[in-house]
Structures are given as structure tokens and as C-alpha cells.
Amino acid sequence: MRAAALRDRIGGELVLPDDAGYALAIQLQNTEYDTVEPYAVAYCASEEDVARCVRHARDRGLRLHVRGGGHSFNGWSTGEGLVVDLSRMSHTVAEEAVVRLGAGVRSLDALDVLRTRGRQIVTGTFPTVGAGGFLTGGGIGWQTRRFGLGSDLVTAARVVLADGRTVRCSAAEEPDLYWALRGGGGGTFGVVTEFEVRPVEAPTLVAFETLWAYDDAVEVLTAWQEWAVEGPDELGTSLVVLPGMFGPGGRPVVRVWGVHLGTAEEVRAGLDELAERAGSKPLSRTVGPPGGYAEVMHEALCGSKTVAQCHRTGTGPEAEGHRHPYTRQSYRLTGRAATRAESAALLDAWDPALDAVGQERYLLCIALGGAANRVPRTATAYAHRDARFLIGYQFACRDVAGDAAAPARLTALADRAATALAPLACGSYINFPSSRVGGDWETEYFGENRGRLRAVKRAYDPEDFFRHAQSIGHSAPTTEVES
Ligand SMILES: Cc1cc2nc3c(=O)[nH]c(=O)nc-3n(C[C@H](O)[C@H](O)[C@H](O)COP(=O)(O)OP(=O)(O)OC[C@H]3O[C@@H](n4cnc5c(N)ncnc54)[C@H](O)[C@@H]3O)c2cc1C
CATH class of the missing domain: 3.30.43.10 (Uridine Diphospho-n-acetylenolpyruvylglucosamine Reductase, domain 2)
Known part of the structure; x- marks a missing residue:
């Protein structure tokens, strides 16, 4: 044909x-x-x-x-x-006990549909990420500490297998496939067409944002990690170090932001405590009023853009969401708050001196733990139940066609960042893969679950039809992979 x-x-x-x-x-x-x-x-x-x-x-x-x-x-x-x-299979249907999600649905659309249905689901921190990749890889975000990973809330999935058959998997049907689809990575076992997820009880949220001078970055990064580890599960927070091109007055800046499933007073008190731990005051601090879950998440993810505008440019007549440029990245999961010396080393790899040459780059951290870490490591394919942070770097070039040296330069920067992360690392998250992954990446991503994942792969896709550079295979990988 x-x-x-x-x-x-x-x-x-x-x-x-x-x-x-x-x-x-x-x-x-x-x-x-x-x-x-x-x-x-x-x-x-x-x-x-x-x-x-x-x-x-x-x-x-x-x-x-x-x-x-x-x-x-x-x-x-x-x-x-x-x-x-799968983008046209993007329904969101609220039923009695579950929400059914078409596998192509984007976070912002699911939140928008559920806004009027009195239901909430966990999502990541970027509006247009699709359920298909998010949930099969694990699914982390600001609700992780309170409710667990996105995939911890998946109760069933419909999957088209390599032989063209469609199955439904859940704890009672095709349980091995159900287990593997919760953290084993997308594009590996079949095509998920629909997920059933348990909704969460989180009617209201408070969003917050603080900006800090780069001069305070070492103390803020150290304090933020301790604050997040010791903070309540209701606190969902990220930290990013931004280069001068995105900072006020052309200076680099540290942004701490997120949402809290509590009151505005609790957030203010929490941010006071963060400032005290850091020994400095933020340049600015905004704490929103308590608002409906979907509304606050929409504003945090899309700002003042409408749902239609917030979609990626090119995917609809009104869509104006930005696309990402050529990037080389290094990401790892870490199991504890970094010491001051380790935070300083992380910032050295981000390298403030690179502002002089206009290098676009980010150091991004997302706080994990809480409910996600109260699940046994082998209960689902996602093994990282001791991870406290996702930490990583992105180095970008907006005109790679006009800058032939960029790929090698960005790779070298990402490699240096990987070296800075290594002493803290306890694994890697398949949904935030590094550009360069060497050695035993299956163990990095899946820990002790890799053997069972390979067995599920053999059972459901014996000819390795569904595969990409780091999909789990039938046997252990032996060579270095560069994506
Ligand atoms: C800007 C940005 C922000 C992000 N923020 C977060 C975040 O806050 N939290 C988080 O956890 N992750 C986040 N991610 C990572 C994201 O979860 C992964 O990239 C995820 O795999 C993307 O899913 P997708 O469907 O959008 O992507 P795709 O590129 O479409 O798919 C990603 C992988 O999943 C597979 N896949 C997709 N759909 C299906 C399906 N229906 N059935 C089987 N396999 C499928 C694909 O084959 C591919 O291997 C972010 C990524 C970016 C680029």
C-alpha cells in the first residue's frame, strides 16, 4: 500500500x-x-x-x-x-471516579475543560506538554509533593500494540503493561490512545513568584533546596537561573516560583522564611490571591494568554506560544539538598561569565519528594522514589545555521554541567533526558526496574517495533548513545 x-x-x-x-x-x-x-x-x-x-x-x-x-x-x-x-485525540471527560484523557491532550486544554466540572488533575509546569509523553515517562510538577506523579494517578490506559490489537490495561487487566506504562517511557510499549486518571482534591491554589539578584544566587539556591525539602507537601516550587538577556536591567537573575495548596498568608510566611534562610531579600515578590485551581494554573503556565493563544505557534490560527531553539541539555535527579559549596559548583557550570558572550542558558530545578516518595520503588516503572529535585541545564542557540561552531560549543557546556551534577545525582528522569547519555542509561532511568521493563517489552513488542534512541530494549544496552 x-x-x-x-x-x-x-x-x-x-x-x-x-x-x-x-x-x-x-x-x-x-x-x-x-x-x-x-x-x-x-x-x-x-x-x-x-x-x-x-x-x-x-x-x-x-x-x-x-x-x-x-x-x-x-x-x-x-x-x-x-x-x-495523537493531537486530535484530545478529549477530557470527567466521569464519576475518573477523568478520561485522550492521549494527545495538552495540559492547558485538560485544565480548561475541567475548570467548569469541579475536577482537578495533576499536570506539569509547561502548558502544551501532551499527556502521552508526560504520563508514560512519570509526570512531575508542582502537585508532585502533595499528590504524587501524574502516572501515580493513572488507573487504566487503552493501548494499540505492535500487532495492531488494542488492549485496556489496569491493575486487573494486562497488569504488567499497566505497570510499565507508568514511568517506563513513551514510544516503547505501544500507542496509548486514552488514559484514565484519578482526579485530585485541590479546589484552590495560590501562585507566587520572587526574583533575586544573581549576587545572592549561591545562598538562594542553597536555601531554596533546604526550604523545599523541609517545606509542606502543599508547596510546589521551581527555581531557574536566567541569563542577563532575560533579567531586569540586563542582569542575570534567580527566579523562584510555584503554587501552594494553602492560603496566601502561609505563602507569605514561607517566603519570609526563605529570605531569612538565604540571608537576603528578593528584588521582587508577588503572592496571588487564592484562586480556582485551573485558573491559577493557567495563569502560572500561560500568563495573560487565552487558551487558544497559549498553544504552540503554528498549531492553530491564534496560537502564539513560543518554540524552543536548538538546545543541548544535561539533567539529573538529585537525592538531597546541595551544600553551599555544591550550589557554588552548580552555578560555576552555569557560568555568569557567559553573559559577556550572550550565551542563552538556564539552570532549572524542580522540587520533588512528598507523596511521590511514599510509593515503593518497584510499585510502578518510575523508580526514583528517593529523588528530591530534578536539576539541569539548557544551553541554547537561536541561529544554529549561522553559527557552525554552536553544536560543539553547546555540547561542551552541557558536558561541563553534567560533571557538576554528577556528585549529587541519584538517577535520571526519562522525560528530561540529557542530550548525551553514556553507559548504562537503562539503570540511570529505571534503576532496579529495568529487568522487568525488558521482560514487558519482550512480551508486548517482541520485534522491537516501537523504538527510539532510549526506549527500553530486549537486552542491556552496550554502547554510548548520543541523541
Ligand atoms: C518546555 C518543556 C517543559 C516541560 N515541563 C515538564 C514538566 O513540568 N514536568 C514533566 O514531567 N515533564 C516536563 N517536560 C518533559 C515532558 O514531560 C516530556 O518531554 C514528555 O515526554 C513530552 O510529552 P509529549 O507528548 O508532549 O511529547 P512527544 O514528543 O510527543 O512524546 C515524547 C515521548 O513520548 C512518546 N509518546 C507520546 N505520546 C505517546 C502515546 N500516546 N503513547 C505512547 N507513547 C507516546 C513519544 O513517542 C516520545 O518518545 C517538559 C518538556 C519541555 C520541552
Whole structure:
């Protein structure tokens, strides 16, 4: 069957290289992958469409790339084969005990639908990340400490398998697959078409933001980590060190922000305590009024943009959400608050001197722990139940075509950052992969769960049909992988 014949067989839309919409259809969140030219992009409208695409690819010996929200840092949702895009399977349905999510739904759309239904679900901290990748990789965010990972709340999933069959998995049906899909990584075991998730009870939230002078960065980074470790589960918080190009007055700045499932007074008292621990005052501090969960999350994720505007540029007529430039990153999970000397080393790798050459870069930390760490390590595929922080660096270039030296330069910076992170690391999170991962990456991502994951892979995808650079395989990886 030729590619065009698939067009007549699916209810959704098939975009081929000669079609006018192809250049937009192939895009991911990161512009780096605009040069990858898939055989076709299938915007599936139903589970049957997905199954037909799987069979089409298998019959023709094509690779198949599963795409949800398209946020894979390392481009694992695209390639030269057939891209199965789930973005039109994006329903959000609130039922009695669960919320059903189409696997292509973006956080901001799910929150918007649930806004009027009196339901709340956990999401990450970026508006357009898709449920498909977020939940299969683990799913961390500001609600992790209070409610656990996004995947801890998944009660069932519908999955199209490599042989074209569709199964439902849950604790009672296909339990090994259900186990693997909660942290074993996307694009590995099958195409999830729908998740059922347990809603959470979080009717109101308070958002906060503080900015700190870079001169105080070592103390703020150290104090913020201790504050987050010792703080209540209701506190969801991130810290980012921004370069001068994004700081007030052209100076680098440290931003601490997040949401709290409590009162504005509790947040103010908490921020006072953070300032006391840091021994300095922030340049600015904003504590919002308590608001509806979806409204506060929308504002924290999208600012004043409407839902339609907040979508990624190119995905709708009003969409103006930014795309990410060519980036090299190093990320690790860490198991404790860094000491002052370790914080200083982390900031050295971010390197304030790079402002002089206009290097765009971030040091990002997200606080974890709480409920996520009260789950046994082997209960789901996500093993990192002792992680307290996700910490990492991104080094970006907005004109890589005009700067031939950029890839090597950014790789060297990311490597230096990886060295700074190594003494603190207790593993890696498959949804924030480093650009360069060496050695035994399966153990890095999955710890003692890797053996069971390989067994599930053998049982459900014996021919390794669903694969990308770091999907779990049938046997241990032996070579270094560079994505
Ligand atoms: C700017 C930004 C912010 C982020 N913030 C957070 C955050 O706060 N918390 C967090 O946990 N993560 C975050 N992430 C990471 C994000 O969770 C992962 O990149 C995730 O895999 C993206 O899912 P996606 O569906 O949007 O991406 P995609 O690129 O579409 O998919 C990612 C992976 O999942 C697979 N996949 C996608 N859909 C399915 C499906 N339906 N069935 C099976 N496999 C599927 C793909 O094949 C690919 O391997 C962020 C990423 C970015 C770029």
C-alpha cells in the first residue's frame, strides 16, 4: 500500500511531503527537528486510525514514531518513518471516579475543560506538554509533593500494540503493561490512545513568584533546596537561573516560583522564611490571591494568554506560544539538598561569565519528594522514589545555521554541567533526558526496574517495533548513545 492509500483508510488526516501543510505538520516543540523529514504525518482521529497506521508501517517495514504533544527534548517523537500524531485525540471527560484523557491532550486544554466540572488533575509546569509523553515517562510538577506523579494517578490506559490489537490495561487487566506504562517511557510499549486518571482534591491554589539578584544566587539556591525539602507537601516550587538577556536591567537573575495548596498568608510566611534562610531579600515578590485551581494554573503556565493563544505557534490560527531553539541539555535527579559549596559548583557550570558572550542558558530545578516518595520503588516503572529535585541545564542557540561552531560549543557546556551534577545525582528522569547519555542509561532511568521493563517489552513488542534512541530494549544496552 502506498502512503497515499493510507489516506483513504483513516478517518483523520494524512499529510504527505508534497502537501502544503507538511512543513508545519512535521514540527515538534524544538525547532532543531524541523529538518527531520518523516514519510508522512497521520493525524489520527480514532483508535482504529492508530491501529491502521501501525499495520501500515509494519506491512511496509517502516519505522513508526508516536507523537503526543511533541515536547521530546531529544526528538524521540519524530524520524523518517510514519509519525502517528495523537493531537486530535484530545478529549477530557470527567466521569464519576475518573477523568478520561485522550492521549494527545495538552495540559492547558485538560485544565480548561475541567475548570467548569469541579475536577482537578495533576499536570506539569509547561502548558502544551501532551499527556502521552508526560504520563508514560512519570509526570512531575508542582502537585508532585502533595499528590504524587501524574502516572501515580493513572488507573487504566487503552493501548494499540505492535500487532495492531488494542488492549485496556489496569491493575486487573494486562497488569504488567499497566505497570510499565507508568514511568517506563513513551514510544516503547505501544500507542496509548486514552488514559484514565484519578482526579485530585485541590479546589484552590495560590501562585507566587520572587526574583533575586544573581549576587545572592549561591545562598538562594542553597536555601531554596533546604526550604523545599523541609517545606509542606502543599508547596510546589521551581527555581531557574536566567541569563542577563532575560533579567531586569540586563542582569542575570534567580527566579523562584510555584503554587501552594494553602492560603496566601502561609505563602507569605514561607517566603519570609526563605529570605531569612538565604540571608537576603528578593528584588521582587508577588503572592496571588487564592484562586480556582485551573485558573491559577493557567495563569502560572500561560500568563495573560487565552487558551487558544497559549498553544504552540503554528498549531492553530491564534496560537502564539513560543518554540524552543536548538538546545543541548544535561539533567539529573538529585537525592538531597546541595551544600553551599555544591550550589557554588552548580552555578560555576552555569557560568555568569557567559553573559559577556550572550550565551542563552538556564539552570532549572524542580522540587520533588512528598507523596511521590511514599510509593515503593518497584510499585510502578518510575523508580526514583528517593529523588528530591530534578536539576539541569539548557544551553541554547537561536541561529544554529549561522553559527557552525554552536553544536560543539553547546555540547561542551552541557558536558561541563553534567560533571557538576554528577556528585549529587541519584538517577535520571526519562522525560528530561540529557542530550548525551553514556553507559548504562537503562539503570540511570529505571534503576532496579529495568529487568522487568525488558521482560514487558519482550512480551508486548517482541520485534522491537516501537523504538527510539532510549526506549527500553530486549537486552542491556552496550554502547554510548548520543541523541
Ligand atoms: C518546555 C518543556 C517543559 C516541560 N515541563 C515538564 C514538566 O513540568 N514536568 C514533566 O514531567 N515533564 C516536563 N517536560 C518533559 C515532558 O514531560 C516530556 O518531554 C514528555 O515526554 C513530552 O510529552 P509529549 O507528548 O508532549 O511529547 P512527544 O514528543 O510527543 O512524546 C515524547 C515521548 O513520548 C512518546 N509518546 C507520546 N505520546 C505517546 C502515546 N500516546 N503513547 C505512547 N507513547 C507516546 C513519544 O513517542 C516520545 O518518545 C517538559 C518538556 C519541555 C520541552
